[in-house]
Amino acid sequence: MHPDSDLETLMALYQQGDFTAAAALIDRIGPRLHRFFTAQSASRADADDLLQDTWLRIHRVRHTWRPGEPALPWFYAIARHVRVDHYRKSMRTMAGARELEAVSASAASNPGDFTRTDDLDALLAPLSESQREVVAMLKVAGMSLEEVARATSSTVGAVKQKAHRAYEKLRKTTNAMGPRGGRSGLP
């Protein structure tokens, strides 16, 4: 019965100490969170680590989810903070900082890289961190504006504005690429 139950039911069972429900949640939410991390420049190995850390934190604070509240924004709010913590940690080490600098420099110098690949990371490269996060939640995770607003401790209006600006930037980038977009199936 667990695999078909909704997230909120599984979450309530998880709080009651049901391992089957916890495993079903991990199977359902794990891949979505993994895609959320990879959509934000994380390598596959980093996304694996982030996923592991996120679940440890989810497990530690599982009492903070209240029955009747939507579960998806709760998961993503934790995931985005784990990602931010990792980002801060990596920025503290000089090597990490240099690496990130190189990544962002290459993304900035060649924002149209997605025309050569379907890689989501390259596609979202021209966007700022917060725009990338909002687009990843809306389009990759398929969350509603209200859910994204909850997950990012923001308002629906602010999320709409960020998404609008992100689309404007993506539109400009894709238009600047012109017919080359056709190579990856871009219209």
Place this chain on the structure above:
Amino acid sequence: MKDEEIDDVLTRAARSAHDPNPETLRRVADSIRPSLRPVRPLPPTWIIASGLLLVCSVVSMAGAAHAGFFGFEKMDLLERSLVFSVLAVLLWVSGAAFVHEMIPGRRRRLSAGALLALSSAVLLGVFAFLFRDYHVDHFVPVGLACLLTGLLYAVPAALLSWLLLWRGFALNPVSAGLAAGALGGLAGVAMLELHCPNFEAAHLLVWHTAVVPLSAALGALVAWILRFRRASGSR
């Protein structure tokens, strides 16, 4: 390119993104299994906020009982009712904001920074409206004594509030530290209003009100140091 076309490209790219290895998911499940025990969800926000209000009231009353209720005795009925009802409302709102900082995925109504600005502005407004004695006697030494006394009671109130909710941090500890500090600061101001008989407007506007932002800054600083040390330790 139209928005629908960008949607389509993003959806295709998302579908082509790699899923985690099933081994990774199994490892995650195994890692939580040994500590999987039933937990009780947090009670509704109004219950926790009321608990925090009670904690802060007890701390400020205890402080005033120790130092004397000179301020309360000197106030007239209007001053008493306005000052303490406003402080009670601010404490309750701050308590609710603090709870929201601890719960992931909550609809945000007031950020910790906005709460701090609102609390300080409301206190300034109430003090400016009620107290019109513009004399300034021993402004700095008397003021510093009040500021330190306020902070002395703000710290235990913030710590007790923090302990009440401390069962694991999911979100930004600095915001939570700021909210806890603001809450403690309001408890410190409540203690000063009960105790301090100095009703000079400048004294109240500067030194009493300053307890709230200073206590909030202290809370944020402590949380930032804790986060930094934890991050350094886990490297």
